[in-house]
Amino acid sequence: MAVKTLDLSVEINGFEMKNPIITASGTYGYNNEFDVFCDVKALGAIVTKGITLEPRSGNEGERIFETTGGMINRIGLENIGIEAFLKEKLPVLNKCGIDFILNIAGNTPEDYIKLAQIAQKNNIKAIELNVSCPNVQHGCIEFGTNKQTLYELVQMVRKNYEHCLIVKLSPNVTSAEEIAEAAQNGGADAVSAINTVRGMGVKLDFLNGRFKKTTVSGGLSGQCIKPVALSFVDRISKVIDIPIIAIGGITSFEDVLEFFSVGAKAVQIGTANFTHPNAAEKLVNDLKKFMIQYNFSNLSELQQAVKGV
Amino acid sequence: MAVKTLDLSVEINGFEMKNPIITASGTYGYNNEFDVFCDVKALGAIVTKGITLEPRSGNEGERIFETTGGMINRIGLENIGIEAFLKEKLPVLNKCGIDFILNIAGNTPEDYIKLAQIAQKNNIKAIELNVSCPNVQHGCIEFGTNKQTLYELVQMVRKNYEHCLIVKLSPNVTSAEEIAEAAQNGGADAVSAINTVRGMGVKLDFLNGRFKKTTVSGGLSGQCIKPVALSFVDRISKVIDIPIIAIGGITSFEDVLEFFSVGAKAVQIGTANFTHPNAAEKLVNDLKKFMIQYNFSNLSELQQAVKGV
Amino acid sequence: MGKNNQGTIKDIQKISEEVYSVKIYAPTVDEILPGQYISILCEGLTFRRPFSVSDFDNHIITVLIKKRGKGTEYILSRKVGSSIEFSAPLGNVFSVENKKTLLIGAGIGAAPLFYLNKKLKELKVKTFFAAGFLSKDDIIVTPHPTLSRKGRGEYDFVSTDDGSNGNKGSICDYLEKLIAEFKPEKIVSCAPRPVLKIVAQTAQQHGLDCEICMEKVMACGIGVCRGCVIQLMQGDRVINKTVCKDGPVFNGKEVVWQ
Amino acid sequence: MGKNNQGTIKDIQKISEEVYSVKIYAPTVDEILPGQYISILCEGLTFRRPFSVSDFDNHIITVLIKKRGKGTEYILSRKVGSSIEFSAPLGNVFSVENKKTLLIGAGIGAAPLFYLNKKLKELKVKTFFAAGFLSKDDIIVTPHPTLSRKGRGEYDFVSTDDGSNGNKGSICDYLEKLIAEFKPEKIVSCAPRPVLKIVAQTAQQHGLDCEICMEKVMACGIGVCRGCVIQLMQGDRVINKTVCKDGPVFNGKEVVWQ
Numbered sequence A, B: 001m002a003v004k005t006l007d008l009s010v011e012i013n014g015f016e017m018k019n020p021i022i023t024a025s026g027t028y029g030y031n032n033e034f035d036v037f038c039d040v041k042a043l044g045a046i047v048t049k050g051i052t053l054e055p056r057s058g059n060e061g062e063r064i065f066e067t068t069g070g071m072i073n074r075i076g077l078e079n080i081g082i083e084a085f086l087k088e089k090l091p092v093l094n095k096c097g098i099d100f101i102l103n104i105a106g107n108t109p110e111d112y113i114k115l116a117q118i119a120q121k122n123n124i125k126a127i128e129l130n131v132s133c134p135n136v137q138h139g140c141i142e143f144g145t146n147k148q149t150l151y152e153l154v155q156m157v158r159k160n161y162e163h164c165l166i167v168k169l170s171p172n173v174t175s176a177e178e179i180a181e182a183a184q185n186g187g188a189d190a191v192s193a194i195n196t197v198r199g200m201g202v203k204l205d206f207l208n209g210r211f212k213k214t215t216v217s218g219g220l221s222g223q224c225i226k227p228v229a230l231s232f233v234d235r236i237s238k239v240i241d242i243p244i245i246a247i248g249g250i251t252s253f254e255d256v257l258e259f260f261s262v263g264a265k266a267v268q269i270g271t272a273n274f275t276h277p278n279a280a281e282k283l284v285n286d287l288k289k290f291m292i293q294y295n296f297s298n299l300s301e302l303q304q305a306v307k308g309v
Numbered sequence C, D: 001m002g003k004n005n006q007g008t009i010k011d012i013q014k015i016s017e018e019v020y021s022v023k024i025y026a027p028t029v030d031e032i033l034p035g036q037y038i039s040i041l042c043e044g045l046t047f048r049r050p051f052s053v054s055d056f057d058n059h060i061i062t063v064l065i066k067k068r069g070k071g072t073e074y075i076l077s078r079k080v081g082s083s084i085e086f087s088a089p090l091g092n093v094f095s096v097e098n099k100k101t102l103l104i105g106a107g108i109g110a111a112p113l114f115y116l117n118k119k120l121k122e123l124k125v126k127t128f129f130a131a132g133f134l135s136k137d138d139i140i141v142t143p144h145p146t147l148s149r150k151g152r153g154e155y156d157f158v159s160t161d162d163g164s165n166g167n168k169g170s171i172c173d174y175l176e177k178l179i180a181e182f183k184p185e186k187i188v189s190c191a192p193r194p195v196l197k198i199v200a201q202t203a204q205q206h207g208l209d210c211e212i213c214m215e216k217v218m219a220c221g222i223g224v225c226r227g228c229v230i231q232l233m234q235g236d237r238v239i240n241k242t243v244c245k246d247g248p249v250f251n252g253k254e255v256v257w258q
Ligand SMILES: Cc1cc2nc3c(=O)[nH]c(=O)nc-3n(C[C@H](O)[C@H](O)[C@H](O)COP(=O)(O)OP(=O)(O)OC[C@H]3O[C@@H](n4cnc5c(N)ncnc54)[C@H](O)[C@@H]3O)c2cc1C
Pocket: C037, C049, C050, C051, C052, C053, C063, C064, C065, C066, C067, C068, C069, C070, C071, C072, C073, C108, C111, C112, C214, C215, C216, C217, C218, C248
């Protein structure tokens, strides 16, 4: 019997990924940092840390907080800025043969447009609009929670960028459906969902009759939000036709299948990279093993089988 | 030295609770069911299972699903209806000396008004409007996610009910602040927050080359949502003046203090009752012990101390 | 008060390929009857895990636990001597009456039937204990069976899917034969849902009383959360009953099979 | 590749009131230098838990662990012989140079200094190891100290807050005295933040080199999440540095104390 070739590839508007396992923005650095733990180029793609026009130093004070089944972060988009990215990181990505999606964020529509233009000019094949980061004072989240604003933003970026345009959705909205439709109507090639859930961690110490309080207000991520993400993806998959890249607490191969079953075409791994720094590569291997063992020759066949039930 | 009397009481529009530890709707039955595990009358109050005008049989299919750090439920408001409640449960509550809050839900504003009128007539001292249950097809959640609708609903109920009126808020909204203000402006005496977070559980079995899928779409509760609740309470406490009763993942005494620190006047215990069926009574004892040990003589003194830092 | 208990693990023994017998010393539990279960707190998990009592004697509760996921792994990884928290007794009971009773177990479903069988025998009620398993290594034999019939412990009849011990095939294949030979007045069964359904229907066809023990994921264990309901047909009305409190034992005739 | 490792717990010994010495056999770890740490996966927790290496010899990593919350409880409850997953080696290193070095530890902060002291002594660098603890039962003494001075192990100087062993008071109270007597060229310290601040400032006043080992809650451990940043003053610019990768060892002069 001839060995079937295994086709795990995913293509979105010309952006080719060898498999559907992607690492999420902010959890995997800019390029090959995770090579110390696993083979980064074996992944479908990595999403870079959110990049802004200018470098940012992020928030002061405590930035991360562990919670039951997850974590809260308020990094505040500390990043090296697009210029340093192009100069220092892009060459490494290209040299290592790592497929990547540039995650961009801004304070104004103009910021996004400029970043998209820069991406276009530098032949970057995929960008992800972070319109949903709850950790910065201005911009960002506001675009992601109002359907009209989002629609207009996506439309403007679309006009300036012809490759794969992914819009990353916030779960902190009353209607998942409306916001996903706005992204689709604005011209997105795909949506990714979800960004972090608004959350707060409080740590109290009681010393000498007085309380000392530390708070971390930011975005909740990790396994605890998987049910929120499943629900979100399930709902939007009923109203939009463009591909959905699922994010939220994905850790195990079962998790990946669960998201396929509600309509995801690919997945992103975030917080799990911290707990299991080789999680993403392991998922690629698990997926391959499963497909070989049960005779699935390409990804959509598997996705149909899980979804169809 | 004279022993200071310990005052843990909380009063909201004439509704007196001996302490701020309340059990949450849907997790504690109608009256003294939990007496098999602990002393129900030692609690500040219990909130009854959500009651509708007519009895309901709830949802078909799987109703509960365990998740990392929590659970999802889609009970669908199975309940005995207000008539049976008055006949069978109210006398037990009164006989046992259990302070309680009647949780009510409906499909239309008229349902809520009728239930409020019945509560008024039967001298029920506190009601909680469930305008935020994600598990029923019509009504309920819709009131809780639109500020205008909520404002009008609360106003109408207010006109028909003069005792303690609590509005239970949904976290599944873009703006916590707006929805809390709507409740306050409508005339609520207090808000309770949060109800469950929209979530979905998926279980896949792979048997003989085929997938079998079970899904439970409903409300996420338990420790995993504590950060969401802390953030929600923190935000609304900055815009409303009426008391806030905090709900969401509260399990330990530290949790209670954390919610006091973001402005809660009392707390409700839900899912923790399943994991630790004597959780609520234990919290009352822990609170008393702490206050005695550190010389707090009344609750607001403690709440000020935790908040003030 | 008093349904929440602290016990001590006295003994854990492997008794089949995947099943372990766990003995818990529970000073605060005075009585548990056949059919009732206990629900064990597992660190890090929201729901307590329910297990039928398979023996109770002088404050020692025996449960037979099949390794599945995190909860059972947690319990089985505990050391002898360590403490354990659980709710007990929970649920209703098998009715104990003087009727010739055929007990039908399948897999881990045999667990509560050991205790019922023991009680019925003490009362001199005639019983016949039949059970089905996948293979010989899956046969659940309690640590110190009072009878030993070629590795089949207390069972009067055993079938295995692969025929590696006892009769070959599903226990359902032998139902008619067992009824014909033993001529029971009543059947009691605990088994996976498909088996229970066949048992209940077969009992009904023969006009026999039938009690079955059902399973459902549980949250509260005392009937308040309404998470574990099944439907019963009582008269011509379909009503919800909780497996945790109204059950786990139900009249086989009444269960609505979806 | 290779920073994620599977090891085996070889030994767990209580070495003070709250501190345990844990030895891990790590066949895939070839080298760890003083100042570096490992980060241990704890079941059910999102973040791995970082611990300074207090000795490394022939694939055996020694960490000294103070019992705190769930993570340390998980590690300390593991059985000898059980496997354990961790990232290593992580972080930067103490500079090893031929300068007379005063080592200042406080509490569990002494942990990485044992390893540094050993290395420096091997290289015949003069060191003086001083450490402060709450009380005599809190003094951390490695299981087999090469020297034993009245229960004070390898320390050349000990202070306890209550004076129950060694000199009475905080180690900070003796800084000036130690500098005056030992005349170091360099101070290296690992201790709670307030102690580090005083050590760094004192070193600066005396014009001494100073390396301090900092702590911060960590997620990724390799500098990518930016969760563990502290601020350094380099030249006249304040810049963010990660404790996990740029640290945990920093130049005492540069740290911006908030
Ligand atoms: C009244 C009652 C009595 C029971 N008696 C016994 C007993 O005597 N011995 C025994 O080994 N088990 C018994 N069970 C089943 C036992 O409760 C489950 O196996 C256990 O809860 C699984 O926990 P886990 O964390 O190990 O597995 P999980 O990770 O929770 O689940 C692993 C697998 O087991 C399935 N499962 C989980 N809970 C149940 C359930 N309640 N019923 C059926 N399947 C389930 C899941 O769907 C999943 O596929 C009983 C259940 C009930 C409701």
